[in-house]
Amino acid sequence: MHWLARRFSEPSRSVTTSSTSQISAASPHDIMIAGGGIGGVAAALCLAQRGHRVQVFERGATFGEAGAGIQLSPNASRVLHALGLEAALKPFAFLPEAAIVRRWNTGACIARTPLGAQAQAKYGAPYYHIHRGDLLRVLVDVARSHKTITLHENANVTAFTQNPEGVSLDVSGKTHHGDALIGADGIHSTIRSSLWGADTPRFTGNVAWRAMVPTAQLPDGLIAPTATVWWGPRKHFVHYYVRGGTYVNCVCVVEQTGWQTETWTSPGTRAELKAAFAGWHNDIQALIDHTEDDALFKWALHDRAPYAHWGRDRVTLLGDSCHPMLPFMAQGAAMAIEDGAVLATCLSRGASITQALQDYEVLRSSRTAYIQTRARRNADIFHMTGIKAWMRDRFAQRAGQNAMDAIYSYDALTAE
Numbered sequence: 001m002h003w004l005a006r007r008f009s010e011p012s013r014s015v016t017t018s019s020t021s022q023i024s025a026a027s028p029h030d031i032m033i034a035g036g037g038i039g040g041v042a043a044a045l046c047l048a049q050r051g052h053r054v055q056v057f058e059r060g061a062t063f064g065e066a067g068a069g070i071q072l073s074p075n076a077s078r079v080l081h082a083l084g085l086e087a088a089l090k091p092f093a094f095l096p097e098a099a100i101v102r103r104w105n106t107g108a109c110i111a112r113t114p115l116g117a118q119a120q121a122k123y124g125a126p127y128y129h130i131h132r133g134d135l136l137r138v139l140v141d142v143a144r145s146h147k148t149i150t151l152h153e154n155a156n157v158t159a160f161t162q163n164p165e166g167v168s169l170d171v172s173g174k175t176h177h178g179d180a181l182i183g184a185d186g187i188h189s190t191i192r193s194s195l196w197g198a199d200t201p202r203f204t205g206n207v208a209w210r211a212m213v214p215t216a217q218l219p220d221g222l223i224a225p226t227a228t229v230w231w232g233p234r235k236h237f238v239h240y241y242v243r244g245g246t247y248v249n250c251v252c253v254v255e256q257t258g259w260q261t262e263t264w265t266s267p268g269t270r271a272e273l274k275a276a277f278a279g280w281h282n283d284i285q286a287l288i289d290h291t292e293d294d295a296l297f298k299w300a301l302h303d304r305a306p307y308a309h310w311g312r313d314r315v316t317l318l319g320d321s322c323h324p325m326l327p328f329m330a331q332g333a334a335m336a337i338e339d340g341a342v343l344a345t346c347l348s349r350g351a352s353i354t355q356a357l358q359d360y361e362v363l364r365s366s367r368t369a370y371i372q373t374r375a376r377r378n379a380d381i382f383h384m385t386g387i388k389a390w391m392r393d394r395f396a397q398r399a400g401q402n403a404m405d406a407i408y409s410y411d412a413l414t415a416e
Helices: 038-049 074-082 116-123 132-144 190-196 270-276 282-289 332-346 353-381 386-408
Strands: 030-034 053-057 069-072 098-103 109-114 128-131 149-152 157-163 166-171 174-178 180-183 202-214 227-232 235-242 247-255 296-303 315-317
Touching: 030 038, 030 166, 030 174, 038 053, 038 074, 038 132, 038 149, 038 332, 053 174, 069 074, 069 132, 069 235, 069 247, 069 332, 074 116, 074 332, 074 386, 098 386, 109 116, 109 386, 116 386, 128 132, 128 235, 128 247, 132 149, 157 190, 166 180, 180 190, 190 315, 202 353, 227 386, 235 282, 247 270, 270 282, 315 353, 332 353, 353 386
Parallel strands: 030 053, 030 180, 053 149, 098 227, 180 315
Antiparallel strands: 069 128, 098 109, 157 166, 166 174, 202 247, 202 296, 227 235, 235 247
């Protein structure tokens, strides 16, 4: 969540195409996408909707998504609905009534912002909670049926070359050719490191935990149908329903030193998590008590400053490969989905591919850098103590609404 972010205000940056107010009719392009996660497949659908031919290369044996739940705010669901996915998402999504901030020990409400029907009426699109795997399954099912999208599994991208005529991509011993290459291959992107070299992430001093708790195992009425974050000294706890309300997704972040493994799949134990949240409210204790050791995972949170450049000539980046986010704004997947919509618009204007990719970077880099920066700041805000926490709580309601308005009202379908 992104409660105390300042109202969004991007520095003005100009797009240099001859016309940005209208989308010109353009010849379809052959686009290659490295990475078959949410961002990569959503981008493929956006591009195919504009008439482009797309190949998606996924290194895994299947198109699958590690992790658990995500929050899809209206700025993301607006794009998914424009792709015609509203009916397909309905069986898997959960519509929260509100976003709530609670105090770690007493449970007192610090801030409450309506979502549900009110948010949909205000922003023109709903706020969803959904499991990552369910969202990707919906995207992949639609992509498989699309006549201009080809999905490749067991496709390990190792290198690329480009020239003024196109891009050649080395994939599992074979070479594929296209007009452009999009690196959507995640936080440890092969495409990014090939373009700009290895990055140097900084450990934030925070370790995140994730767990899924079956709703049927919890006392009736324990968990409200909301997106809830509990703020506490040097840690916080987030929970919300996914899979139509049959599971509660939990994300717990603790300030910690001495363990810095950056992976989503390191196992944790209930005893360790219980010790970290000793003294917290009984609702938190109940959630932890109903987790299972073989379904608890943790990862060290590393931070990366916004990259100075994303792409070069016919190659660019998308999602975590170019703007990896700390999980304190609930916007990681949303930013990748926005990327795909803006990318498709830029590539359909009639400009050259190199110009289109430059325009895409200009249109996206300010917004994503802003949200990266606000997420970094929220890591401190959520964990405040003493007088700082008291002051934070006084202004949380207004700040939270301002942040939502700034982020959720953005329309990637018309960004110029």
